[in-house]
Amino acid sequence: MNFYNLSVTAATGEEISMKDYEGKVVLIVNTATGCGFTPHYKDIEEMYEKFHEKGLEVIDVPCNQFAGQTPGSDDEIHEFCTLKYHTQFPQMKKADVNGENAIPLFKYLKSQKGFEGFGKGAAALAMSVMLSKIDKDYKNNPEIKWNFTKFVVNRNGEVVARFEPTAKMEEVAKFVEELI
Numbered sequence: 707m708n709f710y711n712l713s714v715t716a717a718t719g720e721e722i723s724m725k726d727y728e729g730k731v732v733l734i735v736n737t738a739t740g741c742g743f744t745p746h747y748k749d750i751e752e753m754y755e756k757f758h759e760k761g762l763e764v765i766d767v768p769c770n771q772f773a774g775q776t777p778g779s780d781d782e783i784h785e786f787c788t789l790k791y792h793t794q795f796p797q798m799k800k801a802d803v804n805g806e807n808a809i810p811l812f813k814y815l816k817s818q819k820g821f822e823g824f825g826k827g828a829a830a831l832a833m834s835v836m837l838s839k840i841d842k843d844y845k846n847n848p849e850i851k852w853n854f855t856k857f858v859v860n861r862n863g864e865v866v867a868r869f870e871p872t873a874k875m876e877e878v879a880k881f882v883e884e885l886i
Contacts, residue, residue: 707814709863714765714811715799717780722798724811727763729861731885733878734765734815736803738775738853739786746854747791749875753882754795760886761861764795767812769803772853776800803850812850815857818865820848829872860885 709732710725724732733753738744754764768783770776776783780800787793803812823845824830837844837851844851854871856878866885869878 709814709859709865712811712814714767714809715801717784717797717799719799722765722796724863727859728863730761730763731757731861731882732763732765732859733882734767734811734857734859736767736769736812736850736853736855737787738769738772739778739783740775741772741853743852743854743871746871746875747787747793749879751791751793751795753879754793757882757886758795762882762886765811766793766795766797767803767809768797768800769850769853770800771802771804771850775853803855815865815868816848816850819857819868821845821851821870822868824851824870824872827872833870833872858882858885 710728712724713721716722733750735750737747750764754762768776778786780797783800784797787797801809803809824833833852852871856869857865858867858881860866867881
């Protein structure tokens with residue numbers, strides 16, 4: 707199994723093969739419309755606008771598994787993102803990223819890049835405290851911890867980075883730019 711063997715369902719219902727992204731840098735993110743990290747949409751859109759013509763693709767997978775912060779339909783989510791953040795990158799169908807119903811794309815990503823911590827700072831500490839109440843073993847499993855976890859796949863289809871939602875978006879953008 708490799709990245710290019712996978713597919714994901716677009717919000718339109720169309721099946722999107724990762725093979726379509728061969729030779730490109732891909733940022734994959736599980737998103738939410740009602741989360742403290744939702745403003746990451748702005749930074750992701752800026753990256754998309756800056757690097758899309760140079761080979762960046764974004765795969766946005768809305769997910770309602772974290773405190774029910776994405777309650778809307780696919781159409782409502784799309785409307786929110788395009789009106790509030792002017793997103794132009796394609797959105798996928800709302801899906802699970804953890805558990806038995808997790809989509810294969812996220813199962814694969816987690817198998818390639820496990821959880822390595824939230825970093826330092828107030829947001830990192832807050833996430834650690836919150837997650838230790840939800841999952842005492844959260845540090846030792848690859849599961850997605852919260853909305854806006856980002857994976858980066860290089861032009862060869864290798865999962866080369868995982869950024870937790872607490873990572874500064876400037877770091878994510880710098881990493882992506884180095885691959886472009």
